[in-house]
Amino acid sequence: MLNERVINILQESFFKILIPGITYTIPLTLVSFAIGLFLAILVALVQVSNVRVLNPLVKFYVWIIRGTPLLVQMFIIFFGLPSLGIMLNSIVAAIIAFSLNVGAYASETLRAAILSVPAGQIEAGSSLGMNYFQVLHRIILPQAFKVSVPPLFNSFISLVKDTSLASSITVTEMFMVSQRIAAKTYEPLALYCEVAVIYLIFCTVLTKVQHRTEKWLKLEQG
Amino acid sequence: MLQIRNLRKKYEDLQVINGINVDIESNKTTVIIGPSGSGKTTLLRSLNLLTIPDSGDISMNDSTLHFGEKQPLQKKQIIEFRKKTGMVFQSFNLFSHRTVIENIIEGPVTVLKKKKAEAIQEGMALLEKVGLAEKANQYPRQLSGGQQQRVAIARALAMKPEVLLFDEPTSALDPELEIEVLEIIRTLVKEHYTIVIVTHKMGFAKEVADHVIFLENGNILEQGSFSSLCQSGNERINKFLTSLQ
Numbered sequence: 001m002l003n004e005r006v007i008n009i010l011q012e013s014f015f016k017i018l019i020p021g022i023t024y025t026i027p028l029t030l031v032s033f034a035i036g037l038f039l040a041i042l043v044a045l046v047q048v049s050n051v052r053v054l055n056p057l058v059k060f061y062v063w064i065i066r067g068t069p070l071l072v073q074m075f076i077i078f079f080g081l082p083s084l085g086i087m088l089n090s091i092v093a094a095i096i097a098f099s100l101n102v103g104a105y106a107s108e109t110l111r112a113a114i115l116s117v118p119a120g121q122i123e124a125g126s127s128l129g130m131n132y133f134q135v136l137h138r139i140i141l142p143q144a145f146k147v148s149v150p151p152l153f154n155s156f157i158s159l160v161k162d163t164s165l166a167s168s169i170t171v172t173e174m175f176m177v178s179q180r181i182a183a184k185t186y187e188p189l190a191l192y193c194e195v196a197v198i199y200l201i202f203c204t205v206l207t208k209v210q211h212r213t214e215k216w217l218k219l220e221q222g
Numbered sequence: 223m224l225q226i227r228n229l230r231k232k233y234e235d236l237q238v239i240n241g242i243n244v245d246i247e248s249n250k251t252t253v254i255i256g257p258s259g260s261g262k263t264t265l266l267r268s269l270n271l272l273t274i275p276d277s278g279d280i281s282m283n284d285s286t287l288h289f290g291e292k293q294p295l296q297k298k299q300i301i302e303f304r305k306k307t308g309m310v311f312q313s314f315n316l317f318s319h320r321t322v323i324e325n326i327i328e329g330p331v332t333v334l335k336k337k338k339a340e341a342i343q344e345g346m347a348l349l350e351k352v353g354l355a356e357k358a359n360q361y362p363r364q365l366s367g368g369q370q371q372r373v374a375i376a377r378a379l380a381m382k383p384e385v386l387l388f389d390e391p392t393s394a395l396d397p398e399l400e401i402e403v404l405e406i407i408r409t410l411v412k413e414h415y416t417i418v419i420v421t422h423k424m425g426f427a428k429e430v431a432d433h434v435i436f437l438e439n440g441n442i443l444e445q446g447s448f449s450s451l452c453q454s455g456n457e458r459i460n461k462f463l464t465s466l467q
C-alpha cells in the first residue's frame with residue numbers, strides 16, 4: 001500500500017495541506033475563538049447577574065445554538081441568508097458560525113465556573129464594603145477564570161477540528177485541499193490520513209500549551 | 223454606638239427576627255447566645271447588612287438606616303455601613319486565590335482606596351498582632367483552620383471598623399485550634415474594641431461579656447450581665463446554660 005508513488009504523493013501534498021492550515025485553519029480558529037470567548041463572557045455575565053430583558057434573550061441564543069448542528073447553522077448562514085439579500089463571504093460566514101458556537105458553549109463553561117466560586121467568599125467581599133463590580137472583578141472572575149481554563153482549552157481544541165466543516169461552505173482550508181488532492185490522485189486513504197495527522201499535530205501542540213498554562217496557573221495561585 | 227429598634231426579618235412564613243431592640247455599647251463586648259435556629263446569625267448579619275431586615279431601624283453613631291421603607295436603601299448607604307462593621311465568619315471565608323497579606327489588604331486597597339504600600343505595612347502589623355507574620359505570602363489552603371480564622375480577624379481589623387462582629391468564630395475548629403483564636407479575641411476585648419460575638423462557649427462568654435443577649439425564636443428572652451442571666455431564674459435559660467456545661 002505504501003508504495004513509492006503513494007509516498008511521493010504524501011510528500012508533495014504535505015506542504016500543500018499544511019499551508020492552508022497555517023493561512024486558514026489557524027486564523028479561523030483564533031479569530032472565531034476570540035470573538036466567541038468575548039461573546040461567552042457577556043452571555044455568562046448577563047446570566048449570573050440576571051440582567052432583565054437581556055437574560056431571556058441570551059438563554060434563547062444558547063438554546064438555539066446548542067440545539068442545532070453546527071453544519072446546519074453554517075448552511076443557513078452561507079447558503080440560506082442570500083435569499084434574504086444577505087450575501088456573506090464564505091470565511092466571514094464560517095467565522096460567524098464558529099463564534100456563535102464558541103459563545104454558546106463557553107458561556108455555559110464560564111457560568112458554571114462563576115457559580116463554583118464559594119458564596120462565603122462573595123459575602124466576605126461584600127462585608128468589606130465592595131460593590132458588585134468589585135466583587136466580580138476582584139473575587140469571582142479570577143477564580144472562575146482559573147477553573148474554566150481546562151474546559152476552555154477543550155473547546156479550543158474542538159474548534160480546531162470543527163474548522164474542517166468550513167470546507168462544506170467552500171472555504172479552502174486544510175480538509176478542502178486534501179479532498180481535492182485525493183480526488184486528483186485517487187488516494188483517499190493516504191490523503192485523509194495525512195490531513196488527520198496534521199490535525200493531530202496541531203492538537204498535540206495545543207494540549208502541551210494547555211498543560212503548561214495549567215502548571216503556570218497552579219504556581220501563580222497557590 | 224449601635225441602636226437596634228424593632229428589627230424584624232421573615233423568611234417565607236418563618237419570623238426569624240421578631241421585633242428586636244438592643245443597644246450595643248462602644249468599647250464593650252456583647253455576647254449573643256441562644257439555641258440553634260433562634261436567629262443569632264440573622265441578627266448578626268443584619269448588623270453588617272449581609273441580610274437586609276424587613277423593617278426596623280439600625281443607628282450607628284449619628285446615622286440611621288430605616289428598613290422596609292418604600293424607597294429601598296441606596297447601595298451607597300449599604301456600602302458605607304458595611305465599611306464600618308467588620309464581619310468574622312464561622313467558616314473564615316478567606317479569598318482562596320489570594321495570599322494571606324493580599325487577603326488583608328484587599329479591603330483597604332479596593333474599598334478604602336489606600337496606597338498598596340501603606341496597606342501592606344499596616345497589614346503586616348496586623349499579622350504580627352495575630353501571630354502570623356511569617357505566613358504573609360502563603361495561600362489560605364496552606365494554613366490550619368485556626369490560622370485561617372486569625373487571618374480573617376486581621377482582614378476585618380484592616381478596615382478599622384467601628385464594630386467587630388463574630389459569628390461562632392471557633393465552631394468550625396478543633397478544640398486545640400479554638401484556643402489560639404479565642405486568645406486573639408481576648409486580646410481585642412482587652413483593647414476595648416466594640417465587639418458583638420455569637421458563641422456557644424459559655425466559659426468564654428462569662429469571661430469576656432459586658433452584656434449578654436439571650437435569643438429564642440427571634441425574641442430577646444433576657445439580656446444583662448452574664449451573672450444576671452444565670453440568676454434570672456428563667457427555666458429555659460438555665461436549661462440552655464446547663465446543657466452546654
Ligand SMILES: Nc1ncnc2c1ncn2[C@@H]1O[C@H](COP(=O)(O)OP(=O)(O)O)[C@@H](O)[C@H]1O
Pocket residue numbers: 233236238256257258259260261262263264265
Ligand atoms: N436565607 C435563609 N432562608 C430561609 N431561612 C433561613 C435563612 N437564613 C436563616 N433561615 C432560618 O432562620 C432561622 C434562624 O436562623 P439563624 O439566624 O441562622 O439561627 P442561629 O444562628 O441562631 O442558629 C432558622 O430556622 C433558619 O433555618
Ligand SMILES: [Mg+2]
Pocket residue numbers: 262263264390
Ligand atoms: Mg448561626
